[in-house]
Amino acid sequence: MNGLTLSSLTLSPMFGWIVSPVLAIAVVALAVAGMVHAMRLRPDTDATVLGWIRRVLIAVTIAIMLLTPSTVVRTESRAINATDVFIAVDVTGSMAVKDAHYGSGEAITRLAAAGKVVSAVTDRYPDASFAAIGFGTSATLDVPLTPDARAIDNWARTLRAEPTSTSSGSNLDKAVDALLPAMKTVRQQHPDDTIIVVYISDGEQNTTETRRTFSSLRAYADTGISVGVGSTAGGNIPKIGDDGTVSEGQYVNDPSTGKPGVSKMDEKNLKAIADEMSGTYVHVDVDRTIGEQDMQAVSKNFRMTQTHKAREHTVPVVWPLAIALCVLLAWEALDWMAKSRRLL
Structure with missing residues (x-):
């Protein structure tokens, strides 16, 4: 058989x-x-x-x-829901700032909060398929579409912020470079699937380039959610070594002042991105986590697929x-x- x-x-x-x-x-x-x-x-x-x-x-x-x-x-086969969730996580240096919270008063890095969001998303979409994208200086499809939620959770737990030596600032639209072709391929292969985008970032845009709109994703995505991590008060950006380790007590200096730069979460950008995707915006903090109220439209259809394990x-x-x-x-x-x- x-x-x-x-x-x-x-x-x-x-x-x-x-x-x-x-x-x-x-x-x-x-x-x-x-x-x-x-x-x-x-x-x-x-x-x-x-x-x-x-x-x-x-x-x-x-x-x-x-x-x-x-x-x-x-x-090696299983029935999966015809819902495809594309998760894009910001991995720029500012995501190493330790000013985020996720359902508790404990201060954690923005990237750690993003990992908790990813875990909550995979829990909230049982039997769906997921794809994972990390974006910073460039964007890469780290995990192609898979029904293996544990692979996505493992990816989120191992995320590291970009090394300071290679970082060229935050450009929020880099995620589009990987999202658009990946979503187009899935839409062509499964035209009746429900496609959802989960975009996780601190919303900071500090390059001289004009941010591209996310409205192009609407050609393939049914809806999306923009998740903000961090605080509007902000924090200093730690120096990150080429091996991904964070240097305690050492911070990236602001070229204009020569003092440690302060990175602040920008809700305006994140709300604009949510609007461009025809989605919603959520800021996770001490009292707010990803829950049932954030569930987007889920397909009622299922299909059989082969799994690697x-x-x-x-x-x-x-x-x-x-x-x-x-x-x-x-x-x-x-x-x-x-x-x-x-x-x-």
Whole structure:
């Protein structure tokens, strides 16, 4: 069978590994106790050895069903929702500023807050597909569209801000360079999919270039959300080594003043980007996180796809036992009717 393999039998108790074994033992023990008691009363009882063996078999069958024999199925295919979420995260040097919050009073870097947003997004869109883009001096499609949400979460946890030596300032529209062709390809391959853009940044634009509009994304995206991380009070930008490590106590100087530069979150830019995408803007902070209220339109359609990793799940195999139980119960009923007629 393509994409599907079966392994050996296993047990998957229907009521868990505590309740099911206790019930199974109790059922068999009661049946055996009843047989022993009936045999002790002979010949003062009409119970036969064959009759009680049959009842013990009924109890054993029920006990085995409670333990639920199952097969482990390994498959490389899965049904996914026809919703494609493109996540773009700002990785410029200002994202290393430690003035962000995400649902608590603890101050974290803007990039760390962005990682929490990414994790919340993958949680809020179960069974969807995701693509990840990091943008700074340039934009790259780091993770192509995949239904593996864990791959996206791992990507977000390993994000590092651009080294100070290679940074050339913040240009918010760099994300468009990677978003547009990737979304166009997906739209051509799956024209009926719902495409959502999640754009995460501090909104700071400090280059001399005029920012390009994000309205071009509307040709392929159904909607989008712009997420602001950081504070309007701002903070100093730390120096970042070529290996991605942050130098504590060392900051990037503002060329105009010669003093450590202050980076502030710019909500105006982020709101404008949300408007250009026909989406919404959210600023995550101490009291605000990504929740159900931020869920965008989700497709009601599903499609089958092949995955790179084999997945395992158990499939109960109780139908042979159910047939055996029906036969034994029918035998018990016929025996009871025969004895009832003799007693009339």
